[in-house]
Amino acid sequence: MVQNKIQNYIHKLSETLFNELQGDEQLSLFLHSEESSFYRFNRSLVRQNSHVQQHELAIQFYKEERILKNCINLTLNLELDLKTALDIMDNSRQQALLMDKNPQFVKIKNNGHSSVIKKSTYPSDEQIPQIVHELFSDTDLAGLWCSGPLRQVSINSEGQFHFFETDFFFFDYSLYNGPLAAKGYYSENQFDLNTFNQQAQFTKNKLKLLSKPLQKISKGQYKVYLEPMAMAEILWSMGWSTLSQSQFNKGHAPLKKLKEKLSLFSSKVNFTENFELGMTPEFNSLGELSLPHIKLIENGHLNTLLISTATAQEYKLETNFADPKESPRSLELGAGQLQTDQVLQKLDTGLYLSNLHYINYSDIQSARITGMTRFASFWVEKGEIIGPIQDLRFDESLYNIFGPNLIDLTTERSTFVDIGTYQKRSLGVLKTPGALINNFNFTL
Amino acid sequence: MQTQSLSSALRNQFEYFFEQQFNIYKNEADFVAFKLITETTRDLTVRNGKPDQIYSSYDFGLLIEIMHNGHIGYSSTCELTPEGIRDAFFKAKKITTLSSAHALTQFDFSVRPKAQGRYISQRTKNLDSITTAEIFDFLKKTSEKLKINDQIVNASSDAMIVDCNQKYLSSQGSHFEQDFNIIISAFSATAQDGSETQTRSLHGGRAICYQIGSEFFNLEKILPQCEQTGLEAIELLTAMNCPTDTVDLILAPDQMLLQIHESIGHPLELDRILGDERNFAGWSFVQPNDFGQLQYGSKIMNVIFDPEQTHEMSSYLFDEVGNKAQKQYLIKEGILQAGLGSLESQYRSKKVFGHQIQGVANSRASSWNRPPIDRMANINLEGGQQTLDNMIASVENGAIMFANRSWSIDDYRRKFQFGCEYGKLIKNGKITHTIKNPNYHGVTVPFWNSLKSLSSTQTIETYGSPYCGKGEPSQIIRVGHSSPYALFNQVEIFGG
Numbered sequence: 001m002v003q004n005k006i007q008n009y010i011h012k013l014s015e016t017l018f019n020e021l022q023g024d025e026q027l028s029l030f031l032h033s034e035e036s037s038f039y040r041f042n043r044s045l046v047r048q049n050s051h052v053q054q055h056e057l058a059i060q061f062y063k064e065e066r067i068l069k070n071c072i073n074l075t076l077n078l079e080l081d082l083k084t085a086l087d088i089m090d091n092s093r094q095q096a097l098l099m100d101k102n103p104q105f106v107k108i109k110n111n112g113h114s115s116v117i118k119k120s121t122y123p124s125d126e127q128i129p130q131i132v133h134e135l136f137s138d139t140d141l142a143g144l145w146c147s148g149p150l151r152q153v154s155i156n157s158e159g160q161f162h163f164f165e166t167d168f169f170f171f172d173y174s175l176y177n178g179p180l181a182a183k184g185y186y187s188e189n190q191f192d193l194n195t196f197n198q199q200a201q202f203t204k205n206k207l208k209l210l211s212k213p214l215q216k217i218s219k220g221q222y223k224v225y226l227e228p229m230a231m232a233e234i235l236w237s238m239g240w241s242t243l244s245q246s247q248f249n250k251g252h253a254p255l256k257k258l259k260e261k262l263s264l265f266s267s268k269v270n271f272t273e274n275f276e277l278g279m280t281p282e283f284n285s286l287g288e289l290s291l292p293h294i295k296l297i298e299n300g301h302l303n304t305l306l307i308s309t310a311t312a313q314e315y316k317l318e319t320n321f322a323d324p325k326e327s328p329r330s331l332e333l334g335a336g337q338l339q340t341d342q343v344l345q346k347l348d349t350g351l352y353l354s355n356l357h358y359i360n361y362s363d364i365q366s367a368r369i370t371g372m373t374r375f376a377s378f379w380v381e382k383g384e385i386i387g388p389i390q391d392l393r394f395d396e397s398l399y400n401i402f403g404p405n406l407i408d409l410t411t412e413r414s415t416f417v418d419i420g421t422y423q424k425r426s427l428g429v430l431k432t433p434g435a436l437i438n439n440f441n442f443t444l
Numbered sequence: 445m446q447t448q449s450l451s452s453a454l455r456n457q458f459e460y461f462f463e464q465q466f467n468i469y470k471n472e473a474d475f476v477a478f479k480l481i482t483e484t485t486r487d488l489t490v491r492n493g494k495p496d497q498i499y500s501s502y503d504f505g506l507l508i509e510i511m512h513n514g515h516i517g518y519s520s521t522c523e524l525t526p527e528g529i530r531d532a533f534f535k536a537k538k539i540t541t542l543s544s545a546h547a548l549t550q551f552d553f554s555v556r557p558k559a560q561g562r563y564i565s566q567r568t569k570n571l572d573s574i575t576t577a578e579i580f581d582f583l584k585k586t587s588e589k590l591k592i593n594d595q596i597v598n599a600s601s602d603a604m605i606v607d608c609n610q611k612y613l614s615s616q617g618s619h620f621e622q623d624f625n626i627i628i629s630a631f632s633a634t635a636q637d638g639s640e641t642q643t644r645s646l647h648g649g650r651a652i653c654y655q656i657g658s659e660f661f662n663l664e665k666i667l668p669q670c671e672q673t674g675l676e677a678i679e680l681l682t683a684m685n686c687p688t689d690t691v692d693l694i695l696a697p698d699q700m701l702l703q704i705h706e707s708i709g710h711p712l713e714l715d716r717i718l719g720d721e722r723n724f725a726g727w728s729f730v731q732p733n734d735f736g737q738l739q740y741g742s743k744i745m746n747v748i749f750d751p752e753q754t755h756e757m758s759s760y761l762f763d764e765v766g767n768k769a770q771k772q773y774l775i776k777e778g779i780l781q782a783g784l785g786s787l788e789s790q791y792r793s794k795k796v797f798g799h800q801i802q803g804v805a806n807s808r809a810s811s812w813n814r815p816p817i818d819r820m821a822n823i824n825l826e827g828g829q830q831t832l833d834n835m836i837a838s839v840e841n842g843a844i845m846f847a848n849r850s851w852s853i854d855d856y857r858r859k860f861q862f863g864c865e866y867g868k869l870i871k872n873g874k875i876t877h878t879i880k881n882p883n884y885h886g887v888t889v890p891f892w893n894s895l896k897s898l899s900s901t902q903t904i905e906t907y908g909s910p911y912c913g914k915g916e917p918s919q920i921i922r923v924g925h926s927s928p929y930a931l932f933n934q935v936e937i938f939g940g
Contacts, residue, residue: 037539038917042720045548050518050917051535052813053528054505071501073522084454084502095498098577100584102495125539129546142722144916172916174723179856181722250491250598251634251641357726360852362863363881363940365641370861372854393852393859393885421917423810444859444885 006033006055007163009076010153016082017059018157020089026062026108027089030285031055031074031153034425037125039145041173044136046129054424058285059085061092062108065101068092104310110158111287118278122147122169122191131193135200136175139207143173143184150425154287164281166427171196172419174375175207180214180388182206182376183229183355187417206354206376212387215379217442219392223350223407224440225343225380228414230356231432234401235331237359237369239428242398243271243296244326245305249315254367254398258302265300265402268409270334272296273306273322277330279417279429284308284323294320296328300402332431336409343410345383346436352378352385356394367398370443393444400439407436452572454504455482455609458524462506462611465529470615473537475511475556477614479764480504481812486576489602490583492591496600498576505812508533509614510540514550516788517543518815549795555787556616559766563622566754567657571607571625574658579603582661589667590633592674595681598634598643599674603627603661604650604910610764618766626757626922627660628653628910631670635677642680642880644865646673647698648847653757653908653924676866679878686867686882686939692842692896693884693935694835697905699864700927702848704823705909707888708740708747709923711857712774713914714785714803715818718792725914726855729888730780732797738780741892746826747775749784749804756924757908758821765816767805774804774823778893786818810919817915822908822924828898835897835931837873843937844868844875844929845882861885881940891932899929 010031017027033055040048055074060067070088074081123131128145147169154162170187184203186196226234241247242254257263273294275282283289288309295303306322323329338346351373359371372391379386397403410433418428458480466478482504489496505522506529517540521532583601590599606626613619629652632645646652646669654660695703711728715721730738751759751769760769763786773781785793785803794800807816836844850863867882868875906926913920 036917039543040720040916042548042718042722046515046543046546047548047720048516048518048815048817049539049543050520050815051532051539052917053519053521053523053532054813055522066495067498069497069499071499071503073502073504075522075524076528077525080457087453088500088502095576098575099495099498099580100493104496126542129543133546142719144723146917172723176719176722179727250600251636251643253641256639256641357855358852360850362850362852362861362883365639366940368940370850370852372852372859374855391854391856391859393854393861395861422913422920424813425917444861444887 006151010155012078013081013085014155017085017089020086021157024064026157028060028108028156028286030058031151032424033151034148036146036148036425039128041132042142044133044139044141056424059088061089061096063093063096065105066096066099067102067105068096104314106309106313108156108158108286110160111283111289113161114283115163116281118166120167120169120189135197139204140176141173142176143171145171146421146425150427152281152427154283154285156287160287162281162283162287168417170417170419175203177207177210180210182210209378209385210376210388212385215387215389217379217389217392219442219444221439221441223347224437225347225350225352226435226437227354228432228434230353231333231435232416232430233356233359235333235430235432239327239331243306243328245307245317246311246326248305252364254361254364255302257399263399263403265297266404266406267299268336268406269300269402270298272332272334273328273330274332275330277332277415277429277431280329280427284321286324288321290321330429333433335411335413335433338408338410338436340410340412340434343434343436344380347380348383349381351389352380362395368395369398370395392442394441395443396441401437405438407438409433409435454502458482458504459611461524463613465526466613469533472533473510473512475553475615477509477556477612477618479507479812480611481608483606483608483811486579486605488576488579488583489600490580490587491598491600493584493588495580498580503811506532507809507812508536510536511551512541513544514552515540515544515547516551520813549792551788551791553616555765555791556614557766558617559620559762559768560618561620561761563761565624565655565759567625568659569657571605571658574661579605579661582663585663586631586666586670589670590631590674592671592678595635595637595678596633596674597636601631603629612764612766614766620762620766622760622762624655625657626654627656631673633674633677635681637681640681642677643849644673644677644680645847646670647907648849648865650910651698651701651907653910653922654755655757655759656755680866680880683878683880686879686937688938690934690936692839693932693937694839694842694844695930695932696844696846697927697929698847698907699845700825700930701907701925702851702862704825704925704927705820705912705923706851706853707857707860707891709784709820709823711888712784713818714783714789714793714801717783718789718796721914724916726857729856729858732793732801734780735783735801736779736781739778739893740775740780740889741778742895743778744828744898745775745778745892745895746773748772748824748826749774750822750824751805753822753924756822756906756926757922758924760821763805763807764809765807767807769805772804784818784820789818808921810921814915814917814919817919819921820912820923824925825927827901827904827928830897830899832899832903832929835899835929836870836875838897839870839931840872842870843879843882844870845884850883858888860888879939882937883939884935884937886935894933894935895930896933897931904928
């Protein structure tokens with residue numbers, strides 16, 4: 001069993017490293033290990049196939065209120081990896097006392113033991129190109145298939161050991177009719193060819209809607225419906241730093257008015273870090289365990305930001321065991337009352353937006369974000385889709401999107417696994433409804 | 445053991461083994477290449493004079509390229525053992541062989557030329573001549589200098605010190621090595637007064653990027669600049685908001701870097717034009733027939749791909765498939781000349797569009813675990829004739845903006861909106877008020893055609909970014925951009 005191979009290996013390696021600690025020194029290890037298959041498609045054919053075998057070990061060294069973090073790749077040659085890791089520990093020991101004490105220093109402790117292994121089923125690497133080509137040979141597809149096991153292990157010198165393995169896949173793609181496109185996405189625990197086929201057909205049908213006459217919409221304020229995938233773009237962008245207590249204290253504080261109750265979100269808005277979504281480890285990269293639910297925003301009021309142990313130590317707050325990066329790992333936006341089949345009728349006249357793109361703060365203090373509409377987005381009149389729109393730039397405040405302009409959220413919600421693959425595969429999940437919003441501001 | 449000598453030890457350890465392993469597999473497919481990357485990074489942040497992050501990484505691994513029936517596939521591993529490399533090789537071979545039945549393109553060997561040579565980035569002192577504790581001390585002093593008074597709630601200094609070595613061997617006879625010493629740093633101050641918060645940094649977030657040695661750490665030079673940065677953060681607290689207006693706009697080189705990157709670099713990437721990026725980073729408004737035809741900007745606009753600039757972050761001798769890197773005009777006198785396309789993209793352009801689009805040597809990967817794709821390297825705007833003073837004097841109603849803080853552009857690279865940290869209004873040829881929250885937006889081709897004047901070559905400043913993202917699976921890459929000050933006619937500006 002591969003997981004036993006990795007488990008046994010990290011046990012052996014860590015035992016030797018922990019035995020080398022001196023005095024009050026402590027060590028925290030975090031392993032990210034993946035065996036990933038990637039297929040990149042263009043025109044429904046394989047542009048590039050690649051396979052990655054990657055084992056990245058973070059070694060955090062604690063000594064006399066100093067913290068030095070190191071990271072190495074494991075070759076799985078124990079002698080070689082031990083030599084590298086011991087050299088790093090020795091180097092850290094020498095350098096640590098030449099630097100000042102860290103105001104975020106907290107001694108590590110044993111946060112217990114756990115082992116979670118999640119299995120998925122999906123086609124073998126050999127089958128992917130054929131399946132995709134056959135299903136999409138009648139259209140122009142660009143996208144990425146990603147699959148394979150991914151493991152995270154947190155182990156420390158105080159006796160802690162947490163192991164998590166998942167084996168998820170996703171197929172993130174878009175279909176094209178000239179310059180117009182419809183977005184598709186498929187990720188389940190068990191790959192089912194019929195469901196995959198149905199979702200492909202749904203995306204193909206959406207693409208057909210794009211053949212209606214192109215609508216040129218002037219800049220201005222419009223009523224909009226944001227599909228869950230468009231809402232997911234806003235929520236992912238908020239994950240970067242908006243919900244972080246540390247960033248808040250450093251002056252990056254778009255939710256300052258919400259925190260100080262100078263401005264409120266709609267009572268319909270509930271943000272929860274919900275580990276019961278079950279797609280991510282419950283432990284963070286230090287092996288700390290959060291409560292299953294952290295209610296960040298409840299009925300429009302900010303309860304708490306994400307607070308790591310380090311931030312709590314520095315600013316004398318209570319930690320909620322957020323990851324040191326203080327990004328949400330399993331974020332959920334609560335459902336509303338709007339039935340999905342009522343969306344067009346309730347929108348009446350306005351913009352139906354499937355996706356948003358390249359969101360960034362244009363003014364942090366007023367929580368104003370800017371970005372673009374993308375993929376299948378339509379002009380709707382009296383509940384009827386008139387035609388696709390030319391992409392528009394928006395510039396709008398989160399206080400309007402989630403505040404008085406929010407009409408309702410849908411009852412139905414969609415779950416999106418984090419498809420991030422920068423440097424290594426990300427582990428994260430987000431669950432969100434769609435949203436009907438008044439007076440959304442488009443500027444270009 | 446010092447960080448850098450540990451890096452050298454790792455590199456030496458794998459070097460002989462790498463060649464030995466390549467020789468075992470080099471005849472096992474139509475084409476085989478091995479690329480070994482060893483990269484050591486020290487990334488330190490000091491905040492308010494105290495350590496925030498002291499981080500070192502030792503990244504190494506092998507990328508294996510296989511060609512079967514003209515299709516190229518990849519496998520990569522950090523298991524640098526005979527067993528690990530064997531598994532990776534046969535995985536690459538099996539999957540590439542199967543995928544070749546559904547391949548987008550059948551390449552020939554021209555996309556993997558024979559390349560031999562060695563590149564060593566320019567430095568006076570090697571990076572291993574400075575200890576982590578010495579870097580910490582440098583950052584501590586600069587952080588303390590940024591904190592002018594208690595209104596500065598966050599005074600942050602950071603430095604990323606990268607020592608990267610690439611070795612490439614191929615069955616075409618390629619054998620080359622490239623060795624990069626790189627430093628990326630940032631110095632920023634955030635000032636707060638009641639509900640007002642403003643951040644000012646030295647040229648924006650991590651824009652100070654060079655191929656350089658440890659001579660970079662020059663306190664005498666940097667401390668006055670940090671002090672000025674702190675003062676400007678405080679100045680912004682009481683500055684007027686940028687007005688909503690349509691004015692003549694001067695962009696400083698530390699904002700031009702972003703303007704060049706987003707509205708010239710990305711739309712000219714041939715793999716985008718060929719559709720590879722449509723699902724993620726996006727497509728491009730540039731059409732195949734635009735090359736040699738499109739008036740991209742005004743006649744004073746000359747843009748080069750220049751991997752030969754000493755100290756600019758993305759200089760190199762070969763791209764990562766062995767194509768010799770040379771300076772080349774992308775836009776000359778405003779007319780689009782060439783795309784940012786590798787040998788693969790140039791080959792594909794001929795098959796898809798019926799004529800080969802001129803490209804450059806830009807097939808690059810973020811590391812050993814990602815395949816090479818079309819990337820920017822150093823994309824630079826050439827200088828003009830004006831002094832900055834004369835440029836300001838020529839503006840009746842305008843603004844000047846410095847240092848990027850916000851960026852967004854559509855997936856075809858047409859409609860952009862960018863924000864800066866710091867600005868000044870210009871009335872009747874004179875600087876008047878400092879403005880906070882300066883933003884502007886525009887549409888790429890009309891915007892570049894409104895380019896009215898450029899400051900002289902002597903005023904050119906060089907920056908870069910370590911975080912250019914694209915690709916599926918995704919990759920970040922280091923890019924360099926240099927530019928003079930640039931004056932644009934009638935741009936829509938607005939504030940917070």
